[in-house]
């Protein structure tokens with residue numbers, strides 16, 4: 294799963310470096326469950342949200358009995374900090390019988406378009422992406438030798454993720470959000486509705502209308518031509534898309 298493209302880039306790069314003949318499938322696609330059933334080894338990528346896996350990812354893992362015997366690498370991206378971003382999904386997958394091969398947590402530009410908190414200059418963001426690429430290259434070399442990175446999978450990382458953020462912010466990711474705001478300047482172009490992985494937005498009478506199944510991916514917010522959508526903040530300060538940093 295990837296809202297603004299960071300995680301997609303990282304998974305794509307890792308797969309390419311591993312030289313695997315792999316298919317990249319968005320979690321929201323209809324054919325994902327069947328594809329997982331037919332594959333032995335899976336890289337599950339998602340962005341960290343409040344030091345947790347997005348609700349959509351946790352819900353997908355829990356509601357599908359397709360994990361027994363699968364070998365899985367969890368790859369997460371983050372804007373700053375995630376104690377056990379990978380561990381959050383890894384623990385659920387283990388309960389479902391999966392074997393966790395490794396964990397990779399990668400710092401990428403922040404995706405929260407309506408907050409100034411972690412915003413960086415374009416140069417800094419490009420440097421962050423370049424560092425991320427190097428980390429993925431090192432990880433790919435190690436994986437080829439059978440040495441899997443284990444970031445975020447230890448008991449220590451679990452404690453850091455829990456006390457560092459989840460204890461205080463768990464409510465933010467405990468369910469889908471009904472807090473998406475569509476502002477007056479929406480022109481009803483329908484772009485947000487067509488790209489939302491949760492099909493959470495419809496256009497009615499020339500205006501976008503949000504439902505209550507937002508997984509907080511920020512894809513619509515980062516793409517609206519009117520900057521008319523907000524979620525955690527009150528106004529869009531910067532539209533964050535991976536294509537800005539290439």
Ligand SMILES: Cc1cc2nc3c(=O)[nH]c(=O)nc-3n(C[C@H](O)[C@H](O)[C@H](O)COP(=O)(O)O)c2cc1C
Pocket residue numbers: 294295296297298299300301339340341342343344345370371372373374375401402403404405458509510511
């Ligand atoms: C709702 C939300 C919560 C986030 N929480 C965290 C966080 O707790 N720690 C962190 O380092 N980054 C956090 N981020 C930043 C994203 O994890 C990061 O920008 C990620 O690379 C976005 O990936 P994507 O483009 O694949 O969606 C958060 C982003 C969003 C949208």
Ligand code: SF4
Pocket residue numbers: 475478479480481482483484485486496500501516517518519520521522
């Ligand atoms: S992308 Fe923006 S302008 Fe277009 S329908 Fe959605 S909210 Fe309205």
Ligand code: SF4
Pocket residue numbers: 296473488489490491492493494506507508509510511512513514
């Ligand atoms: S409504 Fe927007 S932020 Fe929420 S899941 Fe859909 S695209 Fe992502």
